[in-house]
Amino acid sequence: MTPTGERVRRAALELFAERGFHGTGIRQLAEHAGLSSATLYHYMGTKEDLLVELMRASLERLVAAADDVLAHHAGATARLGALVRLHVTSHAERPLETRVVDDEVHALSPERRREVVALRDRYEGAWQQVIDQGLATGAFSVESAAVARRALLEMCSGVARWFDPAGPVALPDLADQYAVLALRLLGADARRVGGDTPPPV
Amino acid sequence: MTPTGERVRRAALELFAERGFHGTGIRQLAEHAGLSSATLYHYMGTKEDLLVELMRASLERLVAAADDVLAHHAGATARLGALVRLHVTSHAERPLETRVVDDEVHALSPERRREVVALRDRYEGAWQQVIDQGLATGAFSVESAAVARRALLEMCSGVARWFDPAGPVALPDLADQYAVLALRLLGADARRVGGDTPPPV
Amino acid sequence: MTPTGERVRRAALELFAERGFHGTGIRQLAEHAGLSSATLYHYMGTKEDLLVELMRASLERLVAAADDVLAHHAGATARLGALVRLHVTSHAERPLETRVVDDEVHALSPERRREVVALRDRYEGAWQQVIDQGLATGAFSVESAAVARRALLEMCSGVARWFDPAGPVALPDLADQYAVLALRLLGADARRVGGDTPPPV
Amino acid sequence: MTPTGERVRRAALELFAERGFHGTGIRQLAEHAGLSSATLYHYMGTKEDLLVELMRASLERLVAAADDVLAHHAGATARLGALVRLHVTSHAERPLETRVVDDEVHALSPERRREVVALRDRYEGAWQQVIDQGLATGAFSVESAAVARRALLEMCSGVARWFDPAGPVALPDLADQYAVLALRLLGADARRVGGDTPPPV
DNA sequence: AATGAATGAGAATTCATTCAT
DNA sequence: AATGAATGAATTCTCATTCAT
Incomplete structure (x- = not known):
């Protein structure tokens, strides 16, 4: 797992835990991970x-x-x-x-x-x-x-x-x-x- | 509480419990209650x-x-x-x-x-x-x-x-x-x- | 013109002047005139x-x-x-x-x-x-x-x-x-x- | 300002001037600018x-x-x-x-x-x-x-x-x-x- | 590796209006 | 005369996702 991929997972963990899956948007995820939302898709499906x-x-x-x-x-x-x-x-x-x-x-x-x-x-x-x-x-x-x-x-x-x-x-x-x-x-x-x-x- | 209002609350209860608040859309709610989504707003804020x-x-x-x-x-x-x-x-x-x-x-x-x-x-x-x-x-x-x-x-x-x-x-x-x-x-x-x-x- | 009809026109005047025609909703109009929005239609087209x-x-x-x-x-x-x-x-x-x-x-x-x-x-x-x-x-x-x-x-x-x-x-x-x-x-x-x-x- | 952003502003200018702010819908704006209404939001708040x-x-x-x-x-x-x-x-x-x-x-x-x-x-x-x-x-x-x-x-x-x-x-x-x-x-x-x-x- | 641009579908909510009572 | 109920269409805006660069 690349460090960036790890950052993505960490961001997801924090947001999913706090706001729930449906309460978390891809853009929030990207911002929280310090990436653009398009870049996010390099590290996830x-x-x-x-x-x-x-x-x-x-x-x-x-x-x-x-x-x-x-x-x-x-x-x-x-x-x-x-x-x-x-x-x-x-x-x-x-x-x-x-x-x-x-x-x-x-x-x-x-x-x-x-x-x-x-x-x-x-x-x-x-x-x-x-x-x-x-x-x-x-x-x-x-x-x-x-x-x-x-x-x-x-x-x-x-x-x-x-x-x-x-x-x-x-x-x-x-x-x-x-x-x-x-x-x-x-x-x-x-x-x-x-x-x-x-x-x- | 009117019977229709009761139906709305019942529908919300079932969907919120099953899919979560953020996982439930207003349209699904309306459909589940047997109303149009505009009518829904007669019975709720x-x-x-x-x-x-x-x-x-x-x-x-x-x-x-x-x-x-x-x-x-x-x-x-x-x-x-x-x-x-x-x-x-x-x-x-x-x-x-x-x-x-x-x-x-x-x-x-x-x-x-x-x-x-x-x-x-x-x-x-x-x-x-x-x-x-x-x-x-x-x-x-x-x-x-x-x-x-x-x-x-x-x-x-x-x-x-x-x-x-x-x-x-x-x-x-x-x-x-x-x-x-x-x-x-x-x-x-x-x-x-x-x-x-x-x-x- | 009935007094109520006059009230409707007065309300419309005030709201249209302040918020503009497109900025004024029928419901605001009704509320401002002290009527329900359905009643409004008794006094206007x-x-x-x-x-x-x-x-x-x-x-x-x-x-x-x-x-x-x-x-x-x-x-x-x-x-x-x-x-x-x-x-x-x-x-x-x-x-x-x-x-x-x-x-x-x-x-x-x-x-x-x-x-x-x-x-x-x-x-x-x-x-x-x-x-x-x-x-x-x-x-x-x-x-x-x-x-x-x-x-x-x-x-x-x-x-x-x-x-x-x-x-x-x-x-x-x-x-x-x-x-x-x-x-x-x-x-x-x-x-x-x-x-x-x-x-x- | 990107050329597309300029197009958006131009379209807004024309429609706001002609129909007023409240008389202009986002969809009309998008159509007038030759964009989808979702794309519009790339170029504006x-x-x-x-x-x-x-x-x-x-x-x-x-x-x-x-x-x-x-x-x-x-x-x-x-x-x-x-x-x-x-x-x-x-x-x-x-x-x-x-x-x-x-x-x-x-x-x-x-x-x-x-x-x-x-x-x-x-x-x-x-x-x-x-x-x-x-x-x-x-x-x-x-x-x-x-x-x-x-x-x-x-x-x-x-x-x-x-x-x-x-x-x-x-x-x-x-x-x-x-x-x-x-x-x-x-x-x-x-x-x-x-x-x-x-x-x- | 990274992103700006793009979008169809969908979000919640309000619209003007009608109608049965 | 008056209104609660009802709705299709529209509102502004966000969604997850793709793609060319």
């Missing part, structure tokens, strides 16, 4: 192509990281805690791209949407799998795994809307807090975040 | 006026209901459970208007946004107040009340995005499940939803 | 009909007054002075309708324009006739009667653009001043305003 | 911007020329004659732009109007100054300098409405005639156009 690229990049990173979590942790509690930390950290550190992914799916044409939703489903599948595992082992206890998954994801994604790195809560702390909240929500013993082994008697 | 009306109506209803909850329940646990049931039920029963309120604030001009955000803040203030109460009485235990409030609201709002009244979970059940999840998240003893009195020894 | 009525009324009054001047004065100097006083007084007392007549002819369709221009030409014909008379008798001396006529009319019409009845100059004084200016311009002896008889030796 | 540009260009030229007159002539009679010739010549040679300046000020928004009126006032200030000078030296004699200034300007501006370069009167002749009329109107000895020195006894 259509406006929708650009959106898809941003979403795909963000989701692919997330999917890979989730796979990594599964590869490096075994127990449901540890895995879930790691997933929460990953998700919260991602959304706090990259609020622009996560908001675009979370909020602009409706702007995609059906074909493109399918592609993006498939990626998102892969990512959420990891969560589902861990929750199912925890329920099977008795580590978690919730009525509906699907409801819990959705509740957890929405709750953690919200961080992208308000986290302020200059604010009172440091990001690692926040990620830990969310891990505790999540495990409580799942009916897990939050003290046993490190693994699924029983607590000392 | 600007497109933004229409959006604000929808948002205000939804938020005012929610604020009034939250005030009602506070008026009819005393303990933090009971209040929190009632707020969760209110929020979840509202979002499940009126997914269109709640999604518009939750997703389209960014489309408002600064002046209009202030007005809407003030209403939303009033509503969220009720949640904050109840969480603070629970922390003071020892009914809840979380590190940060603000983090918990945000986590809870995001988690409950998500219902508007996926709840299907024809699906496997009945709405009252769902509301109960969410109340349990919420109280767990807050570190409350979820069995004691009815009050803040200590459990039997 | 089309918007252009309304404009033509206003113009015709104004011009017919002026034409009649000019005929009257010719009927009651004989000498070119007396007649010219009287025409100037008539024109200046009309434009100062009825600035709205005179400005509409002077400025909005271009807004008329060709057919309507012919009608209005014919009236205006009749009025200006009186001026032309008097100037010709003065040149024939030697009372006036200008190179071109047509140039003088135009210069005089433009000069006197301007009064409608700035005369303030509450200002420092009283209208009769102003009319006299203009008569003096006009006769000077025509090379007449302005002291002999009362008639064409030679001054006392 | 808003329609009002275009109007202001035309007015400003015209008035700035006139102001500069008036300053030049004052710089090159000393006596009130000579100056006034030169101002009249300048004004008449300008209005005869550039009837479109002068009519737009004279007739469309009312179409400007308050802010833009202030700017244009300030320029116009500067120009008229030159006339006022010369008339005051002539009154002070005794070269002119009128009751009110302000009335005379207005009468003169209106009278001379009218030329833009009827002068025909193919007509019977040549422009230099016309300008001279107007200078004579103007000086007569001011009570000056029109034979002494060249200066303020007394005539030979």
